[in-house]
Amino acid sequence: MIAFMLGYARVVDAVNRRIGRVMMWGLFAMMGILLWSSISKTFFLPSLWTLEMAQFAMVTYYILGGPYSIQLGSNVRMDLFYHNWSLRKKAWFDACTVLFLIFYLGVLFYGGLGSLAYSLGYWGDEPVTFFTGLVTGAEDVGRTERSSTAWRPVIWPIKTIMVVGFFLMLLQAISELFKDIARLNGAEVPA
């Protein structure tokens, strides 16, 4: 069982690390869009799409980069007590409280799924049924949601990115749980 957990953590960590390493360069995509925005505004006509595109880039950056940031340990904790605990005690507490994090990410993921289904024209309450229906052909894409701006991009691509990101974050949180359980069982797990 512990071997399975460690195997899972190895795979998930590796995948999320690769994605995060790509996402970190997204900083320059945002910078580029904003610089283009100021250049086009100064020398030509302002572009319709820059601000919204930069917002999409920002969302992609922080949601898909999220799992890697967990690996880097950059998510602050309130270390009033935590700071002074032994590694074992930390692992105990984390293994319990990470369930709350997993719950939160699950709610985010499910809400995202519903919103994504809406952006593809499904107005019911069962997004999972809708997506399985899309695969089997029982459901069709309906009226696609568009951003209420003059540029009017379709919304489903960014919502898809968000849903995928929340899912990867969920996998990463489960990986953290498994690593803590492994630690409590005496396995050597690098932090």
Next chain:
Amino acid sequence: SGTIKWRMQTYAGPSLAAHVIDPAIEMFNKIAGDRMQIELFYADQLVPTGELFRAMQKGTIDAVQSDDDSMASPTDVTVFGGYFPFASRYSLDVPVLFNQYGLNEIWDEEYSAVGVKHISAGAWDPCHFATKDPIRSLADLKGKRVFTFPTAGRFLSQFGVVPVTLPWEDIEVAVQTGELDGIAWSGITEDYTVGWADVTNYFLTNNISGAWAGSFFANMDRWNELPEDLQTLFRVCCDQSHYYRQWWYWGGEASLRVDGTKMQLTSIPDAEWAQVEEAALKFWDEIAAESPTKAKVVEIFKKYNADMAKAGRPYRYG
């Protein structure tokens, strides 16, 4: 206790809502008492405006005050909400179109199909430009980054306007931080009420629409659960809100043009502005070609405006 509780979100921020919605909701709560209480939330307070329609359809929010365009309703009538260019000249045009020219029935059908109750449509103010730099000709519109309604923005972009959509509450700040050069979202009453007059310098007296059209909506199940007398009370309070806005804007627009000190008035000559009106008629036909429902609504606008022209003064001058 059995008090029915509704959460309602308006697309207006608190300063504007103090006029256009707060009094109606206070009145409703006072009369309904222990039987029902509506809690009002302002622009983007619970859910962002972009998610407002879905939230109401699903029941996260029970009722909404908004125009169809801003909340991006997934219906064929959405483009006509807010400011459909040159569809109406006065704020009384809107209730006449809905009550006497058949728009109510079309709206009811469209919204019922997406699980939302369309309760009542009403008018707000005309759509003018408030800008940092003066607009005295169509050429001055070129390259201006302006906060406006989606459909109005689509229409205005042919004159070089760059429409920008941001959360309502961020507009004043966005003008100051340079994200926007101006606002084409309201008349002068609102510019003063919500603080936009403090960050812009000029007000263009030409407008692209004489009256905003927007509505009260509710989640269909929540609406059907209400006893009939509370439904009636809700409608009465909506009408009160429509009525308040009729005189508040009509009087406000005139008095601020005459006595306002924060913005300087400019105008584009009528002959030049006629190009915009012509472009609007072309825009109407483009929209009508998109679907039979849209064609029906455009037909109604044409009929109505022709009737008003025939009726002559004071309905239409020249």
Next chain:
Amino acid sequence: MSQEYIALFMFGAMMVMLLTGQRVFGAIGAVGAIAALALWGTGGQDIPFSAAMKLMKWYPLLTLPMFIFMGYVLSESRLADDLYRMFHVWMGPVNGGLAIGTIALMVLVSAMNGLSVAGMAIGATIALPELLRRGYDKTMVTGVIQAGSSLGILVPPSVVLVLYAMIARQPVGQLWLAGVVPGLMMAALFICYIWLRCRLQPELGPAMKDAGDVPRAEKMRLLWAGALPLMIFAAMMVPFVNGWTSLVESSAIGALAALVASVLKRRMTWAIFETCTKQTLAISCMFMWIILAALGFGAVFDGLGAVKAIDNLFTDQLGLDPWVILILMQLSFILMGTFLDDTAMLVIVAPLYVPLVKVLGFDLIWYGVLYTITTQIAYMTPPFGYNLFLMRAMAPPEVSLNDIYRSIIPFVGIMVVALALIMAFPQIALWLPQTIYGQ
């Protein structure tokens, strides 16, 4: 459940969750999600996600990664080394001169980055070892660095003021300008104190004997180094204040300018570049996820009527004088600053307090400055403070936690005086924005 109990439950549950040491965003987000599912009614499960859509539309957040990147380029590429050398040769011959130079360095560093951590890192790595080597008193030195780094979020650009601006719906430009005079005033007060103290007790900050040996040409060359941050600052602020570029565009220009400067000074290597990029992702994600969770928490808290309960408590039930309420709020920040980090505190508590401050009739720009200084005090005061622990982690071993605790006393005193001055004379903060933006 009544609104009061909901407020109490949500706040209490959040505090307990935070105490367990779980990641701040997880703790806050989970409490919001649980309350939404349990108490909202139909459709409550969608609120946490709709917060993500709300965050997407908050365009000033785009400045976060830019300013964070700027700070990293500055500290990782050691751009500040020359600056420090400049103050070293120019100020060294005076008693306490190096400490005064360190405060001046912090002012310049503050103008190039948006967080206080970068100032702390630069102060601790560049200034601290040098000051100790030159025989400066260690309790003087660590206090100087902590106090100086607190200027980072008061002098523009400031990430904390960007976040505050979004929550209070106040113009960022004005808030930034409002921070300038109080920031410089605080720096001046620090400098006066150091100068006076070292005049009375020269052994705390002995004058350098060998500073006169530096040739004049070298001195002038170093003075030129001082122009660098001013140029980065100008590249960013001039187009912004003139309205040529927007805030978010300016932040990208600032980030690019810092990068270009470090390349031109031949301080940028691929390894440093990669570290800066990676750290920017890590810290931006940290901020964004906390904001995401806090926005969801806030919407649920608000929609369940808990905000109204807090309003009632402060204004109706306690029936206090506005100034008393204001001071109570400041004290609660100092209390919470012992265990919450500044982003979380801002995104959770500010939405509760800001509307109240407005109702009480205070100016929200002015309050932004008060808020910023208060949180900085909170992070410096024992027993627990974010900055205290950072200092502990960065300082050499001969500096004990006790030294650090003692070192901040006079500086916190000065900050309280500054706070009192700004409360008594709001024009200290408001004069500059009103002059520049007033028509």
